Amino acid sequence: MCLTMVSLLLPGFLLLLLFCVCHRPVGAKRQEPVASPENDSTRLRGLWKLHMRDSLLKGKGSSPHPIREGPKQQLLYCRVGIGYHLQILPNGSVGGVHKPTEYSWLKMFAIKHGVVGIKGVKSGLYLCMSGQGLAHGVEQFSDNCLLKENLEENHYTTYSSLSHPGIYLALSHKGDLRKGSSVGRHQSCTHFLPRRTP
Numbered sequence: 386m387c388l389t390m391v392s393l394l395l396p397g398f399l400l401l402l403l404f405c406v407c408h409r410p411v412g413a414k415r416q417e418p419v420a421s422p423e424n425d426s427t428r429l430r431g432l433w434k435l436h437m438r439d440s441l442l443k444g445k446g447s448s449p450h451p452i453r454e455g456p457k458q459q460l461l462y463c464r465v466g467i468g469y470h471l472q473i474l475p476n477g478s479v480g481g482v483h484k485p486t487e488y489s490w491l492k493m494f495a496i497k498h499g500v501v502g503i504k505g506v507k508s509g510l511y512l513c514m515s516g517q518g519l520a521h522g523v524e525q526f527s528d529n530c531l532l533k534e535n536l537e538e539n540h541y542t543t544y545s546s547l548s549h550p551g552i553y554l555a556l557s558h559k560g561d562l563r564k565g566s567s568v569g570r571h572q573s574c575t576h577f578l579p580r581r582t583p
C-alpha cells in the first residue's frame with residue numbers, strides 16, 4: 386500500500402525536481418550581468434594569483450634554488466630608431482636603453498593564452514598601463530598590468546593593455562616611453578622582440 390503510494394508520487398516528485406533543476410540556472414542567469422571585460426580581467430587576476438601561489442609553493446619544494454624554477458630572465462628589444470631594450474627603473478619610470486642595463490632584465494609570466502605580465506627583475510616592479518596610455522612600474526599587480534601579446538606578421542610582438550584596448554607599449558625614436566594611445570600595431574615603435582642574451 387505504502388509502496389504503491391510512493392510509486393505513484395515518485396514520477397510527480399521527479400518532475401518537480403526536474404522543473405527546479407531546469408529553471409534555476411535561468412533564474413540565476415537573469416540576475417547576473419552578462420560577462421564583461423571587467424569581469425573577465427577579475428577572473429584573470431584570480432588566475433594570476435593562483436599562478437603566483439603555485440610558483441611560491443614550487444619554490445618551497447626540495448629545490449635549493451627556487452628562483453631557477455620561475456620564468457627565465459629576458460630582454461625586450463624594440464626595433465624603433467637605433468634599437469632599444471626596455472627597462473623598468475626603481476622609481477617606476479619605463480623607457481628604453483640601447484645597451485641593456487641591469488634594469489632591462491625582465492620576467493614574463495603567461496597568465497593565459499595570449500595574455501602576459503611583465504616584471505622587472507631588479508626593480509621588482511610590474512609593467513602596467515594607465516588609461517592615459519602611459520606605462521609605468523608598479524609594486525602591486527592589477528588589471529592594468531594584464532598585457533595582450535600579439536605576434537605580428539613580421540615576427541615582432543606587440544603588447545597592448547587588456548583593460549584599456551588600443552593602448553600599446555611603445556618607445557620613441559630616442560628610446561623614451563611613447564604614449565600608447567597614439568600609436569598602432571603597424572608602427573615599429575610598438576614592435577618588440579624578446580631575447581635571452583644581450
Ligand SMILES: *[C@@H]1O[C@H](CO)[C@@H](O)[C@H](O)[C@H]1NC(C)=O
Pocket residue numbers: 417418419420421423424
Ligand atoms: C561582475 O560580476 C559580478 C558578479 O559576479 C557583478 O556583481 C558585477 O556587477 C559584474 N561587473 C560588471 C561590470 O558587469
Ligand SMILES: *[C@@H]1O[C@H](CO)[C@@H](O)[C@H](O)[C@H]1NC(C)=O
Pocket residue numbers: 474476477478
Ligand atoms: C626616475 O629616474 C630617472 C633616472 O634617475 C629619471 O630620469 C626620471 O625622471 C625619474 N622618474 C620619475 C617619475 O621620478
